[in-house]
Amino acid sequence: MSTTSTQSTPGAYDVRELIGRIAKRLNLSDRQVRGTVDLLDEGNTVPFIARYRKEGTGNLDEVQIRDVAAVAEEIRQLEDRRAMIVKTIEEQGKLTKALRAELERAETMSRLDDLYAPYKQKRRTRGQKAREAGLEPVVEAILQGGDFLGIAQRHIGEDFGTVDEVIGGAKDIIAEDIADDADVREHVRDEARKSGRLGCRRRRGGDEDPNFKLYFDFSTSFGSAKPHQVLAIRRGEKEKVLSAGLEVDADAMVRWISRRKNNVQSPAARRLVDEAIEDSFKRLIHPSTERDLRRELEEKAEEHAINVFGLNLKNLLLQPPLAGQRILGIDPGYRTGCKIAAVDETGALLGTSMIHIHDGRKANAPAIIRALVEKYEIDVIAVGNGTGSRETEQAAAEAIRDMERSGSVAGSVHYAMVNEAGASIYSASDVAREEFPDLDVSVRGAVSIGRRLQDPLAELVKIDPKSIGVGMYQHDVNQTRLMESLDAVVEDVVNGVGVDVNSASEQLLARVAGIGPTLAARVIRHRGKVGQIGSRKELEKVRGLGAKTFEQCAGFLRIRDGSEPLDRTGIHPENYDLARAILKQAGGSSEQLGDPAVARGLERLRTSGELSALAERHNVGKYTLNDIVDGLLRPGRDPRDDFDRPQLRSDVLSMDDLEEGMQLVGTVRNVVDFGAFVDIGVKQDGLVHVSEMAQRYVKNPHAVLSVGDQVKVVVVSVDQDRGRIALSIKQAK
Known part of the structure; x- marks a missing residue:
């Protein structure tokens, strides 16, 4: 997790003002924001702050902490942009007091860019060409009601060979000046947000793709456009099926601009200015507004889609494990057959096989599955939901029925459908090759499918989160932002569940706060040397795992049967003394964790309020105190137990x-x-x-x-x- 430093914010905004702006934006207290920013600046990870520094943040969760970091970065970028614009205009010698004040008041990037527009270096435009030809006196004559025709006559030259061409050049200058007016741009954009519509039609000559049929004649207000509609339209445009754009009342907007900008008294000159205004709107303002608002809509839609993906991914990762079950994983396939892998209770590979479901060997499939179930004492069959899953499911159900009829399993074997999205990505990955160097790629996929049912979190962390199919238009959004968001989700879930340091894979350990891939590999090597890591304290012997890293990761690592009973809880080692004191006051010790009598004593202490003085002596606040008591009451608790278990079946529908x-x-x-x-x-x-x-x-x-x-x-x-x-x-x- 990258930290957010207030020190990089331009000097015009001190730390106190920065904190206030973040707090106002997120509807938080200044104290919460200040505490969060300080903790991030100290190099703490988000999971650690959210779990073990609740007093510092006022009990903000991971999402809120990341929001604070994101808004702080957004403000920093705004201030950097403001400083750059001020410097650039100042170097041009055009920075007036009034303009500086306007720039300092601007609260959004779009307002800053509107103010900067007249001073920004542009490609050579029609208006610039007219200026280079010296036509500005003609413009002044039009706007001031002078003899613009006479002046135009005197400016006929190589590039503008007639009076009409000179007048046309002058109108181009006026059009660009109006298009660069910050107030005009802001008004048109605001009006388009309020009353504009996103219109979409089938593109002339475009395919009649049924996926986009809904949008062949579509219109919705900008305020009502749904994220999935916005992303679907954008995809349709990329595939050259749809044509979309901003629909506004152009006449009304042109009239508003004319009332504000056309103060010319001469009817002839006034007509010229109105013509320039109409040209400015159609050629410059409307396209610019359309780009801005489409980008605005698409950014919101992308953020929404990323949040949906993240929420779905979180719930998928939190699916309860089928602990202690032997699984037969089947990766369906037609041409090359269905690959099968049996794994034991720990996920270790027991054996592999294959069935065919599309030719003359189809009839043999149930018998092969049955033989494998009986040979490896399988509890559950996991069937991937890809191509051929229907036929594979039928074979599994038939095998179960045969076993039930024969009485060989007494109805104890079931099957479950498993989302196999990303299994092929895992199969060809370096991780899979290291785990199973001698297995065929497709067989590795069967292992992954089986393990997903056994422990979804432990297996899915090995796969690029983008490859897990629980999103909406995930391939159409900003991939860097998507990856950051999904990585944060995985990080939060892994640390929220906790990791058994003696059984976790390198990939799972790498997601623990503060560890990362390099240290994870070192922990695995250390574990290999000593056999079993006996305590959290022992982790300090791992090369590179210093005091700060230990502080960040220790509370998220579990040691089930080690020398310190508190190591199997989510209580941080920094609070072990308080935890032991609480247990003693409850009539027990750490060796009696889970004892009903001790649990009753803890509940009594919690409700009586007797722990307040003890917590105060240990300099611990109410949030941390409650977490410690929860950890003592439910040692080794897995939060995934609160979710619905996978649905197991023994028969099949079509x-x-x-x-x-x-x-x-x-x-x-x-x-x-x-x-x-x-x-x-x-x-x-x-x-x-x-x-x-x-x-x-x-x-x-x-x-x-x-x-x-x-x-x-x-x-x-x-x-x-x-x-x-x-x-x-x-x-x-």
């Missing part, structure tokens, strides 16, 4: 089996602006439109559903030809 009104239980796979996609056990996920989510009006689908939720749904309609299933939650009983 779209042919679906009927309107049928009620089913499904798992939410993706949540987007217009609804949620739900896996109901058939090849195609069904869509619960936002209007079918609840009896009440739902503005934000994420307020109702999350990835991984198990929900009751009713089948509303089935479109076999288009492969679409409409579902309803509000109609379910």
Whole structure:
């Protein structure tokens, strides 16, 4: 996590003013912002600040802390831009007191750029050409009501050979001056925001792509444009299917500009200025406004899409693990067959195999699956949801039915569909090659699918988050910003769950606050030398893991059966003395963590308020005190236990089996602006439109559903030809 330094902010804004601006922008107190900025400047990571420095931030969470950092950086960039503009205009000898005051008052980048527009170096324009030809006296004559025709006659030259051409050049100068007027630009932009529309049509000669059919004749106000609409239109334009633009009342805007800028008394000259204004609007102002507002819309849409992806990714990473289960992972495929990998309770590879589901060998598939289940004592079959998943699912279900009929497994084996997005990325990665150098790429994918069901977080951290398909137009947004956001999500989830230092992969350890890839590799090497790391304190022996790094990471690392019982909790070592004192006051010790009698004593102390004096003696605030007591009451707690477990099945449905009104239980796979996609056990996920989510009006689908939720749904309609299933939650009983 990069820190945010107030020291880089231009001197015109001292630290106190910076803090105040951030606080106002985010609706936080100055104390919260100041504490957060100071902690970031000291080199602390976001997870550490959010978990172990709550008193310093007033209990801000990770998202709020990152918002403080982002706004501080935004203000810094604004001030850098302001300083550059002031310096540039000053060097031109054109910085008046009034202009300096305007620049100092500007609160947004767009206002700064509007003020800078007349002084900014431009490509050679029509107006510049006219100025170079010395036509400014003609402009002055038009605006002042002088003999502009006579003056124009005297300025006929090589570039402007007639009076009409000279007058045309003068109008070009007027048009550019009006287009560079900061107040005009700001007014037009504001009016377009309020009353403008985003219009879209099928591009002449463009394909009749059904994916964009909705936008072949589309118009919506700028204020009402939905993020997914904005991104869909932009994609359609890139693919040369759609043509879109800003629709405004041009006549009304031209009249407003004329009232403000055309004070000429002479009717003939006034007409020339109005013509210049109309040209300025159509040729310069409107295109510029359209670019600005489209960019504004698209940036908001991108940020929204990134947030949606992040929220869905977070809920996917928080899916509970199937601890202690042996998994048979199957990576479906037609031409090259379905690759199979069996993994034990720890994720270690037991064996591999293959089945075919599209030719004469299809009939053998259930028997092969059954033999593998029995050989490796498999608990759950994990089937990837890619191409061929429907047929693979049928083979798995048939194998389970055969075993149940024979009584060999007594109904204990089930299967689950697993989102395999990114499995192929992992299979060809350096990480996969290091883990399984002798395995075929596709077999590595089967291992990944099995492990995803076993422990989603531990496996998914090995994959580029962008490759995990829970986003909306993720390939159309700023990839750097997307990566930063998703990395932050992974970092927050990993540290929120905690990492077992003796079983974690290098990739998982690298996500722990303060560690990173280099130190993670050193921790793994140290673990290999000593066998088991016995305590958090022992980590200080790892080369490069100094006091600051230990401070940042120690609380997020768990040691289950070490020499210090508190090491399996989320309590930071800096607070062990207080934790032991609390346990002693509750009638126990750290060796008795989890004992019901000690837990009752802790609850009594918490409700009685007796711990306040103890916390004060240890210089610990109420937030940290509550976290310590929580850690003592629930040692080793996994926050993922609060989420719905994967849905396990033993039989299979097809779209042919679906009927309107049928009620089913499904798992939410993706949540987007217009609804949620739900896996109901058939090849195609069904869509619960936002209007079918609840009896009440739902503005934000994420307020109702999350990835991984198990929900009751009713089948509303089935479109076999288009492969679409409409579902309803509000109609379910």
